[in-house]
Amino acid sequence: MHKNIVAVINQKGGVGKTTTSINFAAGLARQDKKTLLIDLDPQAHSTIGLGIEPESFTASISDVLAKKKPMAEIILPAKTENLFIVPSHIRLDKIEQQLAPELFRETFLKRAIDSLDFDLDYIVIDCRPTLGTLTINALYAANFIIVPCEMGRYALDGFADLMETIEHVKNGILEKSDFIRILLTKYDSRNKISNDWVLQQLEPFKHLIFDTYIRRNEALNQSQMAQESIFSFKADSVGSQDYQQLINEFLSL
Numbered sequence: 001m002h003k004n005i006v007a008v009i010n011q012k013g014g015v016g017k018t019t020t021s022i023n024f025a026a027g028l029a030r031q032d033k034k035t036l037l038i039d040l041d042p043q044a045h046s047t048i049g050l051g052i053e054p055e056s057f058t059a060s061i062s063d064v065l066a067k068k069k070p071m072a073e074i075i076l077p078a079k080t081e082n083l084f085i086v087p088s089h090i091r092l093d094k095i096e097q098q099l100a101p102e103l104f105r106e107t108f109l110k111r112a113i114d115s116l117d118f119d120l121d122y123i124v125i126d127c128r129p130t131l132g133t134l135t136i137n138a139l140y141a142a143n144f145i146i147v148p149c150e151m152g153r154y155a156l157d158g159f160a161d162l163m164e165t166i167e168h169v170k171n172g173i174l175e176k177s178d179f180i181r182i183l184l185t186k187y188d189s190r191n192k193i194s195n196d197w198v199l200q201q202l203e204p205f206k207h208l209i210f211d212t213y214i215r216r217n218e219a220l221n222q223s224q225m226a227q228e229s230i231f232s233f234k235a236d237s238v239g240s241q242d243y244q245q246l247i248n249e250f251l252s253l
């Protein structure tokens with residue numbers, strides 16, 4: 001089964017969607033997989049996180065969704081070889097509102113990807129922390145979904161809604177375990193009580209959890225500020241090891 005279009009989704013903010021999108025995409029690219037990161041968040045954190053400043057480009061994902069500009073025309077190369085990005089811009093927020101009355105608005109991204117004439121192995125889509133039109137577009141376009149889940153007391157807030165939405169979009173197409181994985185992030189083994197609490201709450205979804213955990217690691221935080229992937233920022237860090245292990249696990253699924 002295909003798992004070459006990966007959406008990174010959780011409507012909860014700050015759980016590690018962008019950190020995962022950037023490093024997962026960069027790690028695949030480092031393994032000679034031609035990879036495109038689509039930034040579908042008006043905050044543009046993936047765009048900026050890969051060193052592309054909002055003033056440096058004129059066209060963005062907004063133009064694809066609103067003006068039907070061919071996606072191939074707005075793809076930018078990132079610093080990492082084999083890694084490309086479809087940038088986002090704060091304008092995308094307005095575009096999401098403008099799409100509201102349009103017919104078939106949920107599949108605009110899927111159609112743009114289907115007609116993309118660009119040789120690629122993987123597409124990774126970074127989503128904004130809502131379950132609105134943009135995120136639904138990512139769900140329709142994707143054939144694999146990663147749900148980052150931050151280890152903490154409120155890890156599962158909104159989780160049921162998220163699962164319901166995914167089920168609704170992918171209704172009956174496949175077994176959930178074929179195309180969804182939960183990724184535990186900001187894991188700190190010292191927080192035994194809260195870790196146990198989260199794992200207990202996740203028990204019904206146990207079969208969906210990646211074996212790989214992403215540990216809390218300051219280098220990941222710093223790499224985002226340095227606008228680099230963890231692999232180029234600090235190759236020997238815990239964050240680099242964890243994201244490499246995630247990629248290995250993903251590729252072996």
Ligand SMILES: Nc1ncnc2c1ncn2[C@@H]1O[C@H](COP(=O)(O)OP(=O)(O)OP(=O)(O)O)[C@@H](O)[C@H]1O
Nearest residue numbers: 013014015016017018019129186215216217220221
């Ligand atoms: N494993 C980690 N260890 C330490 N810091 C991390 C880790 N993962 C993410 N962070 C930091 O946590 C913050 C939020 O992460 P990130 O931006 O990836 O979340 P997000 O889900 O994309 O947020 P948003 O919902 O706003 O898009 C960032 O400052 C990031 O550097």
Ligand SMILES: [Mg+2]
Nearest residue numbers: 017018041045
């Ligand atoms: Mg983000």
